[in-house]
Amino acid sequence: IVLTQSPGTLSLSPGERATLSCRASQSISYSYLAWYQQKPGQAPRLLIYRASSRATGIPDRFSGSGSGTDFTLTISRLEPEDFAVYYCQQYGSLPRTFGQGTKVEIK
């Protein structure tokens, strides 16, 4: 399954709302889609799994939604530490695949 993320780069200011999209080439079983955050020089960190479940310790400003082929990660109010690259990943079928990433940068 090929995942296409959009936009490639999102330029926003702290306090603004970020909406990231992930579209799959075919329907993802059971909404088995995850979102990860990666900062420079760091490993990815799990944010959301099964499309909308927040991982342990993830602030509630992060939310996920969607089903089938269209999924969205929303950051309600951007904090300075949220500027990073975000990846979606499907695990409904093997091989598990990632999107190409969306960079959220400070405007």
Added chain:
Amino acid sequence: EVQLLESGGGLVQPGGSLRLSCTASGFTFSSCGLSWVRQAPGKGLEWVSGVSGGGTTYYADSLKGRFTVSRDNSKNTLYLQMNSLRAEDTAVYYCAKDPGVLPVAHFDYWGQGTLVTVSS
């Protein structure tokens, strides 16, 4: 606390071999699947290989038999044997953990990665 510590990366010539290790702690190792995910410089994430909690192995089609994944539950360690290395294998290799035994899962924890550079 879950910890995944990769080792074994370094500089290797094209055509050479390297074995990566991932030593785990803080969870029941034998009950969880594990994967290797790589990231080429400035690029995105690519799943490479994995092994389920039951020992079944999985590979990305692009590897064409050059890599072998294995686990030693007695040592809480995951391995990746990489042969016939090419320049395009240059990447940071991450060890990533599944929350359970099945490979149909997200990755709930990641190691910090080990850099593999393939160059003459």
